[in-house]
Amino acid sequence: MENTAIAASLALVACATAGIGISYATAKAVEAVARQPEASSKIQTVMLLGAALAEATAIYGFVIALLMIFTK
C-alpha cells in the first residue's frame, strides 16, 4: 500500500508540468494582448484552447494515479 501511495504522488508530478505550461501560455497571451489589444478575442480563444491542451497532461497523471489507487 505504501508503494502505491508513493507511485501515485509521483504520477502527480505531471500536474506541476501542466502548471508551468499553462502559465507560459498565459504569459505569452498577456504579452500579445498588450501589444495588440484589438486581437484580444482571437488570442483569448487560442489561449484557452492551448491551456486546455496543456492541462491534458495533468489529467493523464491524475487518471493514472486514480487507477493505481483504486484498481487492485
Place this chain on the structure above:
Amino acid sequence: MEGFGEKIVEVMASNRIDIHMFGYTIPISNAVITMWIIMAVLIVLSIVFTRKFKTIPEGKQNVVETIVELINKLTESSLGHHWRLFAPYIGTVLLFLVFANTISIFNIIPSGEQLYHMTHIEALKEFPDFNLLPPTKNASVAMGFAVMSMVAVIVSGIRVKKVKGWLKSFIEPVPILLPFKILDYFIRPLSLCFRQYGNVLGAVIIMELLYCALPAFLPGVVSIYFDIFDGILQAYVFVFLTSLYIAEVVE
C-alpha cells in the same frame, strides 16, 4: 480521513439499476439514465424553440439564432468551406456535452432529507432529489463520444476524398509515416476520452469533497468554476479537436 476515500470510491462507482423484463435482467447504469434525461430535455427544448419561425426574429427565436450562428462560426473557422456538411454533427455534440458536463449544478439544490433536517417541516421530505452526476465521469461514456468523433473523421475523409483518395492520404507525403498515421487513429480517441473523463471526474471529486468538508456557501461559489466553466470549456475543446481532426482529413 477514511470518510473521504469512501466518498471518492462512491463517486467513481457507476451504480446500476436492474430492470426485470421478460425473464431477463437488464442492468442500466446511472450515466445512461442521466443521458436519457438530457436527451429528453434537449428534444423538448428544440421542439419548443424552433416553432413558428419568422423572417424578423423576436423573443426565443433570437436565442436559437445566436446558438446556431455560434456553432456555424466555430465550424467555419476550423473547417473552411466544408463547414456546411459538419456543422449539424458538431453542434449536436457540443450541445449534448455542454448539458452533460454542467448537469451537476443541480447538486446545489439540497435533497428532501437535508431540507427536513434544516427546517423540520414534514412536507419538504417529499422534495425530489436532484443528485445528478455528469455522465461523462464514466470512462465508457467519454470513450463512446471519442469513438463517435473518430468514426466521423473516417466517414468524412471517405466522403470528401472518395475511398482511393482517402487510402492515398495514408502514404502522403512519405510512406514511412504510414505506421504513425494508423497509430493516430487509436491514440486520438484515447486522448479525447481521457481528457473529457479526467477533467469531469476531477471536478466531480473536488466538488464532492467540498460538499462533505464545507457544506455551506463555498461549494456554490467553487461550483461556478468546476461545474459550469470547466464543463463548458471541456465540451468546447472536445468539439474543437474533433473539427480539427476532420479538417486535417478533409484538406
